[in-house]
Amino acid sequence: MPTSRPIASVRAAAEEQLPPVVWDYVETGAGAEISLEEAENAWQHWRLRPRVLRDVRAVSTRTTLLGQELASPVIAAPTAFHRVYHPEGELASVAGAGAAGSLYCLSTRSTTSIEDVGAAATEPWWMQVYVTVARDITEAMVLRAVEAGACALVLTGDTPYLSWRTRSARALPLDDEAAMVNAARHLDGRDLRCLEEDAGLTVETIDWLADLSGLPVLVKGVLRGDDARECLDAGAAGIIVSTHGGRQLDRVVPTAQALPEVVDAVAGEAPVVVDGGIRSGYDVLTALALGADAVMVGRPVIYGLATAGADGVRDVLAGLTDHVNHLLGLAGVTSPAELDRSFVTPRSG
Ligand SMILES: Cc1cc2nc3c(=O)[nH]c(=O)nc-3n(C[C@H](O)[C@H](O)[C@H](O)COP(=O)(O)O)c2cc1C
Numbered sequence: 536m537p538t539s540r541p542i543a544s545v546r547a548a549a550e551e552q553l554p555p556v557v558w559d560y561v562e563t564g565a566g567a568e569i570s571l572e573e574a575e576n577a578w579q580h581w582r583l584r585p586r587v588l589r590d591v592r593a594v595s596t597r598t599t600l601l602g603q604e605l606a607s608p609v610i611a612a613p614t615a616f617h618r619v620y621h622p623e624g625e626l627a628s629v630a631g632a633g634a635a636g637s638l639y640c641l642s643t644r645s646t647t648s649i650e651d652v653g654a655a656a657t658e659p660w661w662m663q664v665y666v667t668v669a670r671d672i673t674e675a676m677v678l679r680a681v682e683a684g685a686c687a688l689v690l691t692g693d694t695p696y697l698s699w700r701t702r703s704a705r706a707l708p709l710d711d712e713a714a715m716v717n718a719a720r721h722l723d724g725r726d727l728r729c730l731e732e733d734a735g736l737t738v739e740t741i742d743w744l745a746d747l748s749g750l751p752v753l754v755k756g757v758l759r760g761d762d763a764r765e766c767l768d769a770g771a772a773g774i775i776v777s778t779h780g781g782r783q784l785d786r787v788v789p790t791a792q793a794l795p796e797v798v799d800a801v802a803g804e805a806p807v808v809v810d811g812g813i814r815s816g817y818d819v820l821t822a823l824a825l826g827a828d829a830v831m832v833g834r835p836v837i838y839g840l841a842t843a844g845a846d847g848v849r850d851v852l853a854g855l856t857d858h859v860n861h862l863l864g865l866a867g868v869t870s871p872a873e874l875d876r877s878f879v880t881p882r883s884g
Contacts, residue, residue, distance in 0.1 A: 539850060539853070539854025539855075539857060539858070540850070540854065541815070542814045542815070542835045542838065542851065542854075542855075543814070545835065545838040545839055545842055545847070545850075545851060546834075546835070546838045548838070548841075548842045549561075549837065549838035549839075549841040549842050552841050552842055553620065553841050554708065556703075556705045556706075556707065556708065557619050557620065557707060557708070559702040559703050559705075560619075560700075560702075560703040560707055561620075561834060561837050562702065562834070563700045563701050563702035563703045563782065564700070564701060564780070564781035564782055564785065565698040565699060565700055565701065565781060565782050565783055565784065565785045566698075566699070566701065566784075566785025566786065567701070567785060567786075568701055568781060568785065569781075569785050569786050570778050570781035570784075570785050570786060570787050570789070571780070571781030571782075571785075572781075573781075573789045573812075574778065574780070574781055574789055574790065574791075574811040574812030575812035575814055575818075576812075577789030577790070577791035577792055577812065578791045578812060578813070578817070578818040578821050578822070579882070580791065580792070580881060580882050581791065581821045581824075581825070581879045581880070581881060581882065582879065582880050582881070582882050583817075583820065583821070583824070583866060583878060583879060584877060584878050584879065584880055585865065585866040585867050585878070586866065586867030586868065586878075587867060588867075589867040589868065589869075590869075591863070591864035591867065591868070591869055593869055594860055594863050594864045594868075594869045594870070595860070595869065595870055596608060596856050596859050596860050596863070596870075596871065597870065598828065598829065598870075598871050598872070600638070600773075600806055600808075600828055600829055601686070601687055601751050601772060601773060601806060603659050603686065605636070605637075605638055605658075605659070605829070606636030606637075606658075606856070607635065607636045607637050607852070607855075607856040607859075608819065608823060608827075608828070608829040608830060608856075608859070608871050609635075609637050609819060609829070609830055609831075609832060609852055609855045609856050609859070610637055610638045610639075610640060610808065610829050610830065610831045610832075611628060611632045611637055611638070611639045611640060611831070611832065611836045611848070611852065612640060612780075612810050612831035612832055612833035612836065613640040613641060613642035613643075613661075613663035613689060613691075613755075613833075614642055614833050614834075614836065614837055615642045615643075615644035615645070616642075616644060616645075616646050616707060616709055616713075616714070617645065617646055617647070617837075617840060618646035618647070618709065618713045619646070619707050619708060619709050620837055620840045620841040621840045621841060621844050623844055623845070624645075624646045624647045624713075625641060625645045625646065625647035625651075625652050626647055626651060626652070626655050626845075627840055627844040627845040627848060628836060628840055628845070628848050629641070629652050629655050629656050629660065630655055630657070630845040630848075630849075631836075631839065631840070631844070631845040631846065631847065631848025631849040631850075631851075631852065632658065632836075632848060632849075632852055633655075633656060633657035633658045634657075634845065634848075634849040634853070635848070635849045635850075635851075635852035635853035635856060636658060636853070636856065637658065637852040637856070638658055638659050638660065638661065638829075639652075639656060639658065639660040639661070640660065640661040640662070640663055640689055640831065641660060641661070641662050641663060641680075641685070642663050643662075643663055643664055643665040643676070643717070644665070644714075645716065645717060646709065646713040646714065646716055647716060648716050648717060649662065649676065649679045649680050649683050649685075649717055650679065650682075650683050652683070653680075653682075653683025653684045653685065654683070656684065659686040660684070660685055660686065661685060661686060661687045661688065661689050661753070662677070662680035662685040662687075662688055662689065663688075663689040663691060663755070664676075664677060664688050664689065664690050664691065664744065665691055665694060665732050666690070666732065666733045666736055666740060666744075667718075667729060667730050667731065667732065667733060668728070668729050668730070668731050668732075668733050669725065669729035669730070670733070671721070672718060672721045672722075672729065672730065674747060675721045676717055676718070676721070677744065677747055677748050678747070678748070679717075680748070681748050681749065681750060685750065686750070686751075687750050687751045687752070687753060687772070687773070688744050688745075688748055688750050688751070688752045688753070689752075689753050689754075689755050689775065690740065690741060690744055690752055690753070690754050690755065691755045691756055691779075692736070692754050692755060692756040692757065692766075693755070693756025693777070693778075693779050693783045693784070694732055694756070694779065694783055695732060695733075695734035695736065696731070696732055696734055697732070697783075698782060698783045698784065698785075700782060718730055738765050738766060738768075738769035739769065741754060741766060741769045741770045741771050742769060742770040745770050745772075751772030751773065752770065752771055752772055752773075753771065753772060753773035753774065753775050753806075753808065754766040754771045754773075754774055754775065755775035755777050756775070756777050756778075756779060756783070757774050757775065757776055757777070757797060758776065758777075758778065758787055758788055758790070758793040758797070759793070759796065759797070760796040760797055760799060760800030761800065763797045763800045763801050763807075764800050764801075767801065767804060767805055771805065772805055772806075773805045773806040773807070773808065774797060774801055774805060774806075774807050774808070775807075775808045775809070775810065775831070776790045776793055776794050776797050776807065776808070776809040776810070776811075776827070777790060777809070777810045777811055777831075778790055778811050780810070780811060780833050780834065781811070789811065789812070790809050790810065790811040790812070791809075791811075791812070791818075791821070791822070791825075794807070794809050794822065794825045794826065794827060795825050795826065795876070798825065798826030798827070799826075806828040806829070807826060807827050807828055808827060808828060808829045808830065808831055809822050809825075809827045809830055809831070810830060810831035810832065810833060813830050813831075813832050813835075813855075814832075814835065815855070815858060816855060816857075816858025816859040816860075816861065816862045817858075817862065818830075819855060819858075819859045820859060820862045820863070820866060820874070820878075821879055823859075823871045823874045824874040824875065824876065824878035824879045825876065825879060826875075826876065828871075832851075832852070832855065835851045835855075836848055836851060836852065838851065839851035839852070859871075866878060
């Protein structure tokens with residue numbers, strides 16, 4: 536029986552710990568925050584259909600993703616600026632994820648260098664990419680990620696530019712050195728505007744990144760089956776169903792609702808990962824039964840980091856994984872691979 540703290544309690548501790556301006560930055564959504572509010576509840580629109588009288592003495596959360604064996608299907612989502620939450624920043628996050636057996640995805644907007652994160656990683660890690668207006672800067676950072684040992688790239692497709700974020704108009708307490716730790720060396724005296732996201736990206740960007748890096752490229756932010764297909768046809772190695780934590784376009788379909796359509800369109804050709812409002816093993820189990828190969832969690836990792844550094848990140852991720860392990864057995868299966876759509880049904884009413 537898992538004994539870890541519920542994420543709501545880690546969240547409450549993080550709120551006490553962080554300055555209000557930082558807390559608002561973490562918690563905010565876009566627009567009227569409708570997508571932010573709906574994300575968690577949407578998982579509860581599904582009900583489970585467990586099997587009985589199955590031998591579940593040997594349950595395991597082990598899973599395979601892009602040919603790599605992982606101890607857990609729970610991944611740390613890319614989130615920016617970890618040094619505003621804890622002095623050890625992304626070094627604590629990658630160590631905590633590794634200690635929990637979780638894959639770590641580093642944000643383009645990290646406050647620790649790509650090289651330092653690569654050197655600290657003990658489990659596979661991915662690099663999230665925002666493509667900058669000055670392509671040479673993204674090119675250089677991607678090549679550094681390859682050199683540092685990243686196993687895949689995550690191209691964020693839902694951010695042609697940043698959305699209006701309802702609660703985070705004020706500047707974060709972050710010095711320029713930390714904020715620019717990866718990009719500064721490539722600026723060569725150019726204006727900071729060359730670091731803005733390139734709003735001209737198309738599906739051709741996928742192949743460009745794959746050719747440049749030799750790594751599999753997953754596209755993050757997909758909410759439609761037809762988009763998933765176009766991305767795969769353009770060379771994507773995986774799809775991440777995401778609303779960016781409700782921080783980009785508001786009033787979008789919740790990921791718990793979009794996931795089946797995307798899984799059907801992908802038809803087993805590539806892995807599908809989902810994030811948004813995943814806060815318990817029940818949410819993970821539901822996502823896996825709907826056809827996701829893995830899930831990512833964003834804010835909960837930040838809560839763990841803010842409250843207890845690497846140990847806090849480890850406890851959040853390991854707690855979720857333990858909970859999934861426990862629920863798999865109660866649902867009558869011994870591994871994530873045994874779950875399928877027959878294990879879920881929409882809640883009536
Ligand atoms: C504070 C914060 C910063 C984020 N930064 C990034 C980022 O740099 N790149 C990115 O692709 N997504 C970013 N995201 C989105 C997350 O990767 C993820 O999609 C989202 O947090 C999942 O929802 P959850 O927080 O409910 O788990 C960020 C989210 C938050 C909350």
